[in-house]
Every structure is written in C-alpha cells, then in structure tokens.
Amino acid sequence: MTLSTDICYQALLARDARYDGRFFTCVTSTGIYCRPICPALAPKLENCRFVASAAAAQEAGFRPCLRCRPESAPASPAWAGTSTTVKRALRLIDEGALDNDGIEALADRLGLGSRQLRRLFHRHVGASPLAVAQTRRVLLAKQLLHETELPLADVALASGFGSVRRFNEVFQHLYGRGPGTLRGRRAELYQAAELTLRLPYRPPYDWQAMLAFLARRTIPGLECIDGECYHRVIRVGEAIGSVSVMHLPADNALHASIRLPELAALPSVIARLRRLFDLQADPEAIRLGIGRDPALAPLLDRRPGLRVPGGWDPFEVAVRAILGQQVSVDAATRLAGRLVERLGERVAGQEVPGLDRLFPLPERFTFDEIRALGMPGARANALVGLASAYRERPRLFDRRQDLDETVDHLCALPGIGEWTAHYIAMRGLQESDAFLPSDVALQRALAEQGQRPTPRELLARAEAWRPWRAYAVMHLWHADAATTVANPQQERGDATLA
Structure with missing residues (x-):
C-alpha cells in the first residue's frame, strides 16, 4: 500500500470516488471487505485494515460486500509501474492462465521460478497468484449472478470454475450460503443469445476520442461503428461470436453485449475488451507522470480521459x-x-448486418x-x-x-x-x-x-x-x-x- 491509513480512512468517510479501486477496506468486526464508496455506515478506524487489492482482502479471509459489490470497482492500479513481471502475470491470469494450469506453468511462461513469482505477488499485490485467480473467478461469478440470468451451472463455467461443486463450495465458504441466494430471481429457463455486462473504468474516459480512433480504422466485414456503438466479430480459440460495446457515462463503465457459444471463453473475451478499450488506465497517475512537461500539461487539460486504444489480438x-x-x-x-x-473466414448468422468475416x-x-x-x-x-x-x-x-x-x-x-x-x-x-x-x-x-x-x-x-x-x-x-x-x-x- 502506498496510501497511508489516515488517507484511506478519510477517503472512506467521504466516500471519495477518486479512491475507488485504489484500496479496499477490510472490516474486522464483520469479516467483510468494501470499496471506499460503500454506502454502509463507516466502521470505526480500529476495525479497519486497508489493502491494495480485492485478492489481498480475500486471501486474508474477508468476504466481498453485497452492497458496494467489489466486482464493480475499477481495476486496482496498485501494482502499475512497479513490476513488469507482475503486470504480465496479471494479464495472463485475467485470460485464464491458472484456470487449467498451475502456478509452475505460469512461472515458466514468465521465465522465473514459482517461489520468486509468489514473492513478487505478495510484494506488489498483497496476495498470491492463486488467490488473485480465485478472486477473479469469484468476482466475475458474482457479476454474472447480478447482471445476467444465466443458470448457475453456466455461471460456474463462464467464470472459470472447474466444476459446479467447486463453485458452490467457494461461495458457501465466502458467504455462508449458496450462489443462488445472491441472485434474488430464478434463471433456470434462461435461453438468451447474449450476455450484457458492465466493464468499469476509472474516470474520466474520452469515449469520443476512442470511437474516432477506431472508426477510421474499422475493417469492413470484421468490425463497424454504428452511432455510439462499436461492433466486432470475434474468435477466441475455437469459439466464434461477436461483441457490441457502448458507453455508460453515468455508471463510469462500458456496456458490453457478448454473443458467444462457449461460455468458458468469457474471461478471455472480457480481458481482451478491457485491453482494447484501455479500461485499466489510471488517469490521475498518468497526469502526474507526464503533466509536468509544459507542452503536455495543456493537452492533458484538454483531453483528461484520453486512452491508448488497444487491439483484439x-x-x-x-x-x-x-x-x-x-x-x-x-x-x-x-x-x-x-x-x-x-x-x-466467412461466418453467418451474426447479429449485426454486414459483419460476416473473421x-x-x-x-x-x-x-x-x-x-x-x-x-x-x-x-x-x-x-x-x-x-x-x-x-x-x-x-x-x-x-x-x-x-x-x-x-x-x-x-x-x-x-x-x-x-x-x-x-x-x-x-x-x-x-x-x-x-x-x-x-x-x-x-x-x-x-x-x-x-x-x-x-x-x-x-x-x-x-x-x-x-x-x-x-x-x-x-x-x-x-x-x-x-x-x-x-x-x-x-x-x-x-x-x-
């Protein structure tokens, strides 16, 4: 943690949105961890522990708050700029590197030993790689429970759990109840062709600049921009589908409609969308980093939410x-x-007319x-x-x-x-x-x-x-x-x- 206890507690009392995702509050009296913007009554300082990531909170034995929903927080920038190896590892974990393979395989891809990787994670993230992967699965599953009507078995598959049994065990351990009780509605007969999810970012976000950049470079048949919405045909492994993305400024999020026949590929799709639209960026850190240059300062004032457009692949x-x-x-x-x-390759049956190529x-x-x-x-x-x-x-x-x-x-x-x-x-x-x-x-x-x-x-x-x-x-x-x-x-x- 680079933030002091006093700063964190003052941000918590003020419910300061600028600190959302920068730290999480572990409340020792309840066993719950929250975002700084949580609407619940603020705990006493002596009952608070502040950590840099949701993974660190869960590894310490705290469970996610049901009111402020930590899965809806912007990505934590705690490790940004500190360890290239950790950033690479986090990207691979986001894509599901630990869903099927172990930490030794991940360490091998990074060119170092598993013990060294664990040490780096505890130093920069405050949690082990396995805890980060587990937290990613839990928070994605919780988001799917709240924002979709997928059957529970499909939620387990889409969030990277190896089995429904393991999915149920984890939620029972964290929340003291099964995942179905977090939903509040039945979904066993749900047969939707698409998922709609919110992908949060840290404001401000210059959506018009992002759209303008992509609009000039859209490839006919593969992608297009319709008004304020970006559409694209996608391939992830053997799975072929499409995505549509639009801006929800009131929620500080992008709204992604994902059409995908294989739900196991969903974590990879979400990770790619976050990279494509640069949703991990921390505008305040960027401003402090380059805004000292007198030529760049007025440009940052003009476009404070400018991002670096990524690519699908x-x-x-x-x-x-x-x-x-x-x-x-x-x-x-x-x-x-x-x-x-x-x-x-030509594909048929896509939702958006004219998009028929991979x-x-x-x-x-x-x-x-x-x-x-x-x-x-x-x-x-x-x-x-x-x-x-x-x-x-x-x-x-x-x-x-x-x-x-x-x-x-x-x-x-x-x-x-x-x-x-x-x-x-x-x-x-x-x-x-x-x-x-x-x-x-x-x-x-x-x-x-x-x-x-x-x-x-x-x-x-x-x-x-x-x-x-x-x-x-x-x-x-x-x-x-x-x-x-x-x-x-x-x-x-x-x-x-x-």
Missing part, C-alpha cells in the same frame, strides 16, 4: 502495422479490408495471396514471415521481462523495425511505456520556432514521462491532428495506425 495488430508501413491510415485500412475479404488465421498467409493484394514483395515477405513465426511459436507475442527485451524480440522478425515494434507493443501488448521518437507527428507537435526535435532529443525529453510515454504519444498525435492539414505526406507520422 497482438497478431492482428502486428499485421495491420506492417500493412500500414509507408502509406496513409486510409490506404492501410483499405489494404486490411482486402486482406480480410480475401483470406478471412481476421485471417496465420495459416492463410502465403506469398502469392498477399502479393495479390497489391503489396510490395518485401512487405509480403514480412507478413508471411510474421505468420510463419506465429504458427511455430503461439506465444510469440507474450511480453518479455521488460519493454526493451520485447522490442528487441519483435525487431528480430523480418520487416519489423523499432517504430513498428514499439507500435505493436503499445497497442497489441498494452505497454504503457512504448514510445516512437522517430515519429514525424510527434516531432511536429513538439516543434519550437519551426525547429523539430531530433529522435535523440525527443527520447531524452521523454525520460521524464516514464512509465506513461504511450499516453504522451496519444496526446501528441491528437495535438498534431488538430493542427495539421490531412494529406498523405502529412500523415506519415500516423501511418501505421491502421
């Missing part, structure tokens, strides 16, 4: 980045559309097929090489120990230079510190008296922005777009954003 982001090399955003989007039309699997990438799109030979070879590497190494896009190692790993692939590698890390891997010092748009935005900074000068200046350099990139891109006449020559700095 790192392989897709990498393909789109290569397609966008040396061309404008619009030209890259057209190339991506032709790629999906030619190589993407992004191509790497097996479909051959030199002749790519060249037929009108691609230069070198770029076609780069795409084929990327697809081949991904087929051979399904974990090609796992984060490495740090950003530099991740970038070096990506740069070893044919046709990927440092700019493209940082871009893939920024959007495909949600690396908050990814940076593009050679980007022309950034240089234009920071020009003084007509003199643009060199990449070396820009890199040196950006040292003070760490670990939030990717957010500085987004602010500078928006500033440049607002002052630059859109034409192919001027767009080069934004070219691979397709």
Whole structure:
C-alpha cells in the first residue's frame, strides 16, 4: 500500500470516488471487505485494515460486500509501474492462465521460478497468484449472478470454475450460503443469445476520442461503428461470436453485449475488451507522470480521459502495422479490408448486418495471396514471415521481462523495425511505456520556432514521462491532428495506425 491509513480512512468517510479501486477496506468486526464508496455506515478506524487489492482482502479471509459489490470497482492500479513481471502475470491470469494450469506453468511462461513469482505477488499485490485467480473467478461469478440470468451451472463455467461443486463450495465458504441466494430471481429457463455486462473504468474516459480512433480504422466485414456503438466479430480459440460495446457515462463503465457459444471463453473475451478499450488506465497517475512537461500539461487539460486504444489480438495488430508501413491510415485500412475479404473466414448468422468475416488465421498467409493484394514483395515477405513465426511459436507475442527485451524480440522478425515494434507493443501488448521518437507527428507537435526535435532529443525529453510515454504519444498525435492539414505526406507520422 502506498496510501497511508489516515488517507484511506478519510477517503472512506467521504466516500471519495477518486479512491475507488485504489484500496479496499477490510472490516474486522464483520469479516467483510468494501470499496471506499460503500454506502454502509463507516466502521470505526480500529476495525479497519486497508489493502491494495480485492485478492489481498480475500486471501486474508474477508468476504466481498453485497452492497458496494467489489466486482464493480475499477481495476486496482496498485501494482502499475512497479513490476513488469507482475503486470504480465496479471494479464495472463485475467485470460485464464491458472484456470487449467498451475502456478509452475505460469512461472515458466514468465521465465522465473514459482517461489520468486509468489514473492513478487505478495510484494506488489498483497496476495498470491492463486488467490488473485480465485478472486477473479469469484468476482466475475458474482457479476454474472447480478447482471445476467444465466443458470448457475453456466455461471460456474463462464467464470472459470472447474466444476459446479467447486463453485458452490467457494461461495458457501465466502458467504455462508449458496450462489443462488445472491441472485434474488430464478434463471433456470434462461435461453438468451447474449450476455450484457458492465466493464468499469476509472474516470474520466474520452469515449469520443476512442470511437474516432477506431472508426477510421474499422475493417469492413470484421468490425463497424454504428452511432455510439462499436461492433466486432470475434474468435477466441475455437469459439466464434461477436461483441457490441457502448458507453455508460453515468455508471463510469462500458456496456458490453457478448454473443458467444462457449461460455468458458468469457474471461478471455472480457480481458481482451478491457485491453482494447484501455479500461485499466489510471488517469490521475498518468497526469502526474507526464503533466509536468509544459507542452503536455495543456493537452492533458484538454483531453483528461484520453486512452491508448488497444487491439483484439497482438497478431492482428502486428499485421495491420506492417500493412500500414509507408502509406496513409486510409490506404492501410483499405489494404486490411482486402486482406480480410480475401483470406478471412466467412461466418453467418451474426447479429449485426454486414459483419460476416473473421481476421485471417496465420495459416492463410502465403506469398502469392498477399502479393495479390497489391503489396510490395518485401512487405509480403514480412507478413508471411510474421505468420510463419506465429504458427511455430503461439506465444510469440507474450511480453518479455521488460519493454526493451520485447522490442528487441519483435525487431528480430523480418520487416519489423523499432517504430513498428514499439507500435505493436503499445497497442497489441498494452505497454504503457512504448514510445516512437522517430515519429514525424510527434516531432511536429513538439516543434519550437519551426525547429523539430531530433529522435535523440525527443527520447531524452521523454525520460521524464516514464512509465506513461504511450499516453504522451496519444496526446501528441491528437495535438498534431488538430493542427495539421490531412494529406498523405502529412500523415506519415500516423501511418501505421491502421
């Protein structure tokens, strides 16, 4: 915990929403843990223990409050910027890495021993990896009980429990009663084709900027924006479905409608949506990190809720980045559309008219097929090489120990230079510190008296922005777009954003 006991208690008394998700209050007299905004009568200070995460509270033996619903809190930023390994591990856990495999397998993916991983988690999160995974399952199950009418067996499956028996045991242990009693309505005959969930974020959130960014890059047949709603066809493993996402500003959340035939894939879908829309960001930490620069401070004031748009899949982001090399955003989007039309698998029966394609699997990438799109030979070879590497190494896009190692790993692939590698890390891997010092748009935005900074000068200046350099990139891109006449020559700095 970086917050003092006094700060936490004052925030609790004031029900200060700025601290929601930053800490949880464990009440020793009741055995319950709550969010700072809980409407219940505030406990006495001597009965309070403050922890950095819901997992730490549950591992200490406290159960979630039924009134403030900890599953509805924004993601805790307690470990942000402190341990790259922990952030990578949390991402894998969110995707279900511990649902079927043990902690040794997770540690192996991270390149360290299981004992070291446990030590890192207790230092940065206050709980073990297994406790984090258990808390994720419990809170997702509780959200599904409150927000959907899925049968209990489906809730157990969708939230990552290995069996209904284990699901019932955990809830009986935590709440002293079965999961069905938390619902208050029957759902055994529910046959809905979709789930609707709220995905909370820490305000402010610039939804219009996010939509505008995605709208310019939507691939026909795969995704579209209809008014204020984003739609997309998805594939998770063997499961094929679709998602629709819109903004609920009054709830500080996005509203996701998920159509999926295999509920076991739901945790992965939710994790991908959180990355796509950058719902884990902490705007206050970002403001403190980059707002000291006099050029960035007014940009943050103008767009305090600006996020870094992610991608559905790192392989897709990498393909789109290569397609966008040396061309404008619009030209890259057209190339991506032709790629999906030619190589993407057709799917039928989707909810949104016109969405009938999946992004191509790497097996479909051959030199002749790519060249037929009108691609230069070198770029076609780069795409084929990327697809081949991904087929051979399904974990090609796992984060490495740090950003530099991740970038070096990506740069070893044919046709990927440092700019493209940082871009893939920024959007495909949600690396908050990814940076593009050679980007022309950034240089234009920071020009003084007509003199643009060199990449070396820009890199040196950006040292003070760490670990939030990717957010500085987004602010500078928006500033440049607002002052630059859109034409192919001027767009080069934004070219691979397709």
